Amino acid sequence: MHLVAEAEADHPLTGYLCPSRLPHLLAQQEMDTLLESRMMAAAVDIDDTLVKAIPESDMDKYPPNRVHVLDNLPIIVVVSSHTELFLKQASTKFKLYLYSVGTPEYVREIGNLLDPHHKLFDWNAIDSGSSSARHEHDHGRETSPKRLERIIPFCNTEDGVDYQHCLAVDDNPKAWAPPCRKRVIQVISGFDSQGVWDSNLSDVWASMERAHTKAMSKLERSQEGGDLSDSSEEEVETQESEEEIEEEEDDEEL
Numbered sequence: 099m100h101l102v103a104e105a106e107a108d109h110p111l112t113g114y115l116c117p118s119r120l121p122h123l124l125a126q127q128e129m130d131t132l133l134e135s136r137m138m139a140a141a142v143d144i145d146d147t148l149v150k151a152i153p154e155s156d157m158d159k160y161p162p163n164r165v166h167v168l169d170n171l172p173i174i175v176v177v178s179s180h181t182e183l184f185l186k187q188a189s190t191k192f193k194l195y196l197y198s199v200g201t202p203e204y205v206r207e208i209g210n211l212l213d214p215h216h217k218l219f220d221w222n223a224i225d226s227g228s229s230s231a232r233h234e235h236d237h238g239r240e241t242s243p244k245r246l247e248r249i250i251p252f253c254n255t256e257d258g259v260d261y262q263h264c265l266a267v268d269d270n271p272k273a274w275a276p277p278c279r280k281r282v283i284q285v286i287s288g289f290d291s292q293g294v295w296d297s298n299l300s301d302v303w304a305s306m307e308r309a310h311t312k313a314m315s316k317l318e319r320s321q322e323g324g325d326l327s328d329s330s331e332e333e334v335e336t337q338e339s340e341e342e343i344e345e346e347e348d349d350e351e352l
Contacts, residue, residue, distance in 0.1 A: 129252035129263065136314055137193055139250045140306065143268035144198040144208050147285045148185075149175040150295045159294050168207045175208070178287070180299035185218050187303050191310045192265070195220045197249045199235045199273065202227040223249060244274045246281060265309060265334060267302055280333040283309070309334045 132139065142148065152174055157165050164177050178184075188194060196219050198205050209216075209224045223229045234243035246264050247253040253264055261281050266274060269285040283305045287297035 132193055138263045138310055138313060140192040140265045140267055141195045141197040141246060141249045144200060146269040146287045147297060148181045149177050152176050166211055171207055176295055178297040178299055184299035184303050189218050194218055195223050195249045196229045199231050201232050202230040205229045242273055242275045246278050283334055
């Protein structure tokens with residue numbers, strides 16, 4: 099139904115009423131389209147995962163092609179030596195969503211740096227600000243502001259939240275709400291003896307590929323009429339045990 103406000107005839111306000119089921123239907127259509135292409139979705143963290151902010155004094159430690167001064171923010175970042183290949187590989191089997199506790203402006207800057215042609219990431223999420231969990235971090239009551247259903251629309255279904263075709267890639271699983279942590283593939287990053295930072299995205303991609311193969315196999319059996327238990331809470335392969343994760347200090351993000 100199309101409504102036009104009559105308060106100001108010279109500048110009418112236009113609004114629409116839509117069925118309450120419509121967002122879920124659209125999300126379901128998006129998920130069906132992805133699965134028909136044998137694709138899943140993945141929310142990918144930024145800091146200490148794809149890039150790391152460094153001081154100007156450390157720039158000389160890295161090859162010039164790994165160090166970048168952001169165009170519109172006074173921040174210098176070094177890109178993981180594996181980021182370019184990781185994103186190229188991951189985008190063949192996953193729809194990628196940048197997701198960070200950084201500000202929307204920061205997320206957009208990193209998006210433009212890593213995806214200048216806007217072909218790797220979901221840019222609707224970046225442009226709308228959905229790729230930033232800064233507001234939830236600063237104003238929410240939750241100590242873990244990240245949730246898959248906040249960044250990946252089709253996690254929200256009419257029957258509730260469903261994570262079975264979604265993953266997260268992050269160096270800090272504790273940044274995620276507890277229900278999502280089983281779907282986080284943890285990135286291990288750090289400095290070598292020379293003070294040079296990098297992350298293990300090649301290992302992460304191998305874990306993502308195995309998770310994708312397993313999920314697609316289950317989907318095929320389901321389509322053939324197999325009796326499958328709900329796998330939305332199934333734990334994906336991680337790099338560390340839960341005990342080790344609980345002992346970690348919370349990482350600071352930009």
